[in-house]
Amino acid sequence: MGTIVVSNVSKAYKRYPNKWARMLEWITGRHQHKKTWVLRDINFTIDPGEAVGIVGVNGAGKSTLLKIITGTTQPTTGSVHVKGRVAALLELGMGFHADFTGRQNAYMTGQLLGYSVDEIHALMPKIEAFADIGDYIDQPLRTYSSGMQVRLAFAVSTATRPDILIVDEALSVGDAAFQRKCFRRIEEYKEAGTTLLFVSHDTETVKKICDRAIFVNNGIISEIGKARAVCDAYERLLFGAAKDTREQKKEVVPLYDSSLASSSVEVQYGSRGAEILNVNISDGDGAVTNIIPEGHPIFVGYEVDFKEPSDRVNFGMMVKSVDGVCVYATNANANIRNPKKSFQSGESARVRFGLQGNLVPGTYYLNVGVTREGRDKEEMLHRRVDVLIFRVINAHAYSSYGFANLFGNVEVEKK
Amino acid sequence: MPGLPMLKALWGYRGFVWSSVMREFHGKYRESLLGAFWSVANPLTMIVIYTVVFGQLMRPSLAGHEQTPFAFSIYLCAGVLTWSLFAEMLGRLNGVFLEHGNLIKKSSFPRICLPAIVAVSALVNFGIVLGLYLAFLALIGHWPGWALWAMVPLLVLQVLFTLGLGIFLGTLNVFFRDVGQLTGIVVQFWFWLTPIVYVFDSLPVAARAVLRYNPMQPLMVAYQTLFLNQRVPDFASLAPLAFLTMFFLTLGAWFFLSRVGELVDEL
Numbered sequence: 001m002g003t004i005v006v007s008n009v010s011k012a013y014k015r016y017p018n019k020w021a022r023m024l025e026w027i028t029g030r031h032q033h034k035k036t037w038v039l040r041d042i043n044f045t046i047d048p049g050e051a052v053g054i055v056g057v058n059g060a061g062k063s064t065l066l067k068i069i070t071g072t073t074q075p076t077t078g079s080v081h082v083k084g085r086v087a088a089l090l091e092l093g094m095g096f097h098a099d100f101t102g103r104q105n106a107y108m109t110g111q112l113l114g115y116s117v118d119e120i121h122a123l124m125p126k127i128e129a130f131a132d133i134g135d136y137i138d139q140p141l142r143t144y145s146s147g148m149q150v151r152l153a154f155a156v157s158t159a160t161r162p163d164i165l166i167v168d169e170a171l172s173v174g175d176a177a178f179q180r181k182c183f184r185r186i187e188e189y190k191e192a193g194t195t196l197l198f199v200s201h202d203t204e205t206v207k208k209i210c211d212r213a214i215f216v217n218n219g220i221i222s223e224i225g226k227a228r229a230v231c232d233a234y235e236r237l238l239f240g241a242a243k244d245t246r247e248q249k250k251e252v253v254p255l256y257d258s259s260l261a262s263s264s265v266e267v268q269y270g271s272r273g274a275e276i277l278n279v280n281i282s283d284g285d286g287a288v289t290n291i292i293p294e295g296h297p298i299f300v301g302y303e304v305d306f307k308e309p310s311d312r313v314n315f316g317m318m319v320k321s322v323d324g325v326c327v328y329a330t331n332a333n334a335n336i337r338n339p340k341k342s343f344q345s346g347e348s349a350r351v352r353f354g355l356q357g358n359l360v361p362g363t364y365y366l367n368v369g370v371t372r373e374g375r376d377k378e379e380m381l382h383r384r385v386d387v388l389i390f391r392v393i394n395a396h397a398y399s400s401y402g403f404a405n406l407f408g409n410v411e412v413e414k415k
Numbered sequence: 416m417p418g419l420p421m422l423k424a425l426w427g428y429r430g431f432v433w434s435s436v437m438r439e440f441h442g443k444y445r446e447s448l449l450g451a452f453w454s455v456a457n458p459l460t461m462i463v464i465y466t467v468v469f470g471q472l473m474r475p476s477l478a479g480h481e482q483t484p485f486a487f488s489i490y491l492c493a494g495v496l497t498w499s500l501f502a503e504m505l506g507r508l509n510g511v512f513l514e515h516g517n518l519i520k521k522s523s524f525p526r527i528c529l530p531a532i533v534a535v536s537a538l539v540n541f542g543i544v545l546g547l548y549l550a551f552l553a554l555i556g557h558w559p560g561w562a563l564w565a566m567v568p569l570l571v572l573q574v575l576f577t578l579g580l581g582i583f584l585g586t587l588n589v590f591f592r593d594v595g596q597l598t599g600i601v602v603q604f605w606f607w608l609t610p611i612v613y614v615f616d617s618l619p620v621a622a623r624a625v626l627r628y629n630p631m632q633p634l635m636v637a638y639q640t641l642f643l644n645q646r647v648p649d650f651a652s653l654a655p656l657a658f659l660t661m662f663f664l665t666l667g668a669w670f671f672l673s674r675v676g677e678l679v680d681e682l
Contacts, residue, residue, distance in 0.1 A: 013680055014677070014680070019591075022590060022591075023591065067520075070523050071523035072519075072520060072521065072522065072523045072679065073676075073679050073680065074676035074679070086523075088523075090521050095515075095517045095518035095519070095520065095521035095522045096517075097518070099442055100438060100442055104438050104442070107434060107438075108431070108434065108435065108438065109522070111428075111430055111431040111434055112431060112522050112523075112524050116430060117430060117434060
C-alpha cells in the first residue's frame with residue numbers, strides 16, 4: 001500500500017486564439033488551438049513509506065503534477081497508478097464551501113476522503129482538538145482566516161493515517177506553532193509507514209523530512225535523487241550559486257530565477273535625493289555570491305549617487321528572515337567615531353559592510369537605505385526593501401535551527 | 416455501456432450526495448429567522464398570484480369542470496409546480512460545474528455527484544410543495560385517488576429528461592458561458608409556449624398545430640389530467656418526450672464523459 005507510479009505523464013493546456021475558435025474546432029474537427037505544455041514526460045515511482053519532496057519555482061508544474069496524481073486533473077498523455085488511500089492537501093482550503101460551517105465542511109471533506117458519516121462523527125472531537133479554532137467550528141467558512149482554513153483542512157485530511165499523504169504548499173499559511181504541530185503529525189505518520197509527497201519552497205524542510213526529492217523545472221524533471229543533492233541543484237538555479245567557481249568570478253551578475261528575482265519582490269521608497277545602485281553581496285574573496293556557507297564572512301556593498309546636496313548622510317542595511325523579522329541591522333553612524341559626511345549633488349559614495357555570517361541555514365532578505373539630516377528629523381533619501389535574497393547553507397558539522405548561529409557542538413557520555 | 420462505471424462510482428458516493436443535499440437544504444435557510452418557511456413561501460406566492468390573476472379576474476372556463484370548486488387552481492398548480500421543478504433543475508444543472516469549480520479543482524471525486532445533488536435537492540424542494548398541494552386537494556375533496564400512482568412514471572420521465580438535457584447544457588456552459596444565459600431566456604419562452612396558465616384547447620387551431628410539437632406539452636397535459644380529471648393520463652402521448660429523453664441522456668452522458676477531463680482545465 002502507498003505506491004505511486006507515474007509513467008510518461010505530460011500535460012498540455014489548450015489555448016484558443018479567440019472565443020469562436022473552440023466552437024469552430026468542435027464543429028469542423030480541425031485543430032484551432034495551441035498547446036501549452038506544462039509537464040513533459042514525467043516518470044517516477046514512489047515506494048511505500050518513502051518521503052519524497054518536490055521542489056521547483058512557481059509555475060514549474062509542481063501543483064499540476066500533484067493534481068494529476070490525486071486525480072483532480074487528467075494528464076494529456078501517460079498514466080498515473082496510485083495504490084492506497086490518499087489524503088491530499090492541495091493549496092488552500094481543499095474546496096471548502098464558504099457558506100457552510102466549519103463542521104459541515106469537515107463532514108463534506110471527510111466524505112470526499114471516503115469516511116462514512118458515523119466515522120467522521122467519531123473523529124470529530126479529534127479534528128476539533130487538532131484544528132484548535134474554538135467556536136469558529138460552527139461559524140460559516142467565509143468568516144475564517146486563511147490560517148484557520150488550513151488548520152481545519154489539515155485536521156480533517158489527516159484525521160486518520162492515510163496510505164499516502166500529499167501536501168502542497170498549504171502549510172506555509174499556518175503560524176509557526178501550527179506548522180510545528182503539522183510536521184509532528186507528518187513525521188509520526190511517516191514513521192508508521194505513510195508514503196509522503198511534499199511540495200515546498202523551503203528546501204531546508206524538504207532536506208529534513210524527505211528521503212528523496214524531485215526537482216521540476218519548466219515542466220520536466222530536472223533532477224531526481226537524494227533530497228540533499230536535488231535541493232542543492234534547485235538552489236543553484238534559484239540563487240545562481242557557483243556551478244563553477246571560476247565562471248562565477250567572471251560572471252558578476254548572479255543568475256536569478258525570474259520568478260524569484262529580487263526585483264519582483266523589491267519595494268522602493270524615499271525622497272530620491274539620492275539613488276542606491278549596484279547593491280551586492282560578496283564573499284571574503286570579493287566574488288559576488290548569494291549562497292554563503294554558515295560562519296563565512298558576508299560583505300554587503302552598494303553605491304549611492306547624490307542628486308541633491310545632502311548634509312550629515314547615513315548609510316544603513318538590514319538582514320531579515322523569511323517571515324520578515326529583523327535579524328540584524330546596522331548603519332555607518334552606529335560607530336560614533338565615524339563622522340557624518342556631507343555630499344554635493346553629482347557626488348557618489350561607495351559603502352561596504354563587513355559582517356560575520358553567524359546565521360543559521362535559511363533564506364534571508366536584504367534591505368538597504370540612505371538618509372540625510374532634515375530640518376527636524378532624518379529624511380529617507382532612498383530605501384530599497386528586499387533588494388536581494390541570499391541563502392545561508394549548512395557547512396558546520398551540526399545542523400542548526402533558530403535565529404542566531406551559536407556554532408554549538410555536543411558531547412554525550414554515558415555516566 | 417460506458418456510463419456504467421460512472422453510475423457505480425455515483426452509488427459509492429451516495430452518502431456524500433445525500434449529505435450534500437441535506438447541508439444545502441439547511442444551509443439555504445440557516446441565517447434566516449423563518450427557516451424552511453421560505454422554501455414553501457415562494458411557490459405559494461406564485462400559486463396565489465396565478466390563481467387570483469388568471470383564475471379569479473379572467474375566469475377562464477374549463478370544459479366539464481364548471482361545477483368543480485377551485486378547478487382552475489387545481490389545473491394551474493398541476494402545471495406550475497411540475498414546471499418549476501423542471502425549470503429549477505435545468506437552471507441549476509446549467510451552472511452546476513461553474514458553481515462548484517473550487518471543489519472540482521481541489522478534490523478528486525466522481526463529478527457526476529454534482530448533477531445528482533442538484534436533482535435530489537430539487538426533488539426534495541418539490542416534495543415539500545407537492546405535499547402542500549396534495550393537502551389542498553384532500554381539503555377541498557378533490558383527491559386524485561389511485562390515479563396518483565401515475566405521477567411516478569411521469570416524474571421519472573421528467574427528471575431523466577431534465578438530467579439529460581441539463582448535464583449536456585451544464586457541460587457545454589463551462590466552455591461557452593453563453594449557454595447559461597441563453598437557456599434562461601429559452602426556458603421563459605418555453606413556459607409560455609406550454610399550456611400551463613392557459614388551456615390548450617382554447618388556443619386557435621393554427622397555434623395548436625404548432626404547439627403540438629412542444630415535447631413538454633403532453634407531459635403538462637398528463638399532470639393536469641391526473642389532478643383535475645382524477646384519472647390516469649394517456650401515456651402513449653408521451654412517446655416523443657420519452658424518445659427525446661433517451662436522446663438527451665445519451666448525448667449528455669457521452670458529452671459529459673468525453674469532456675469531463677478538459678472541463679477541469681476550463682474552470
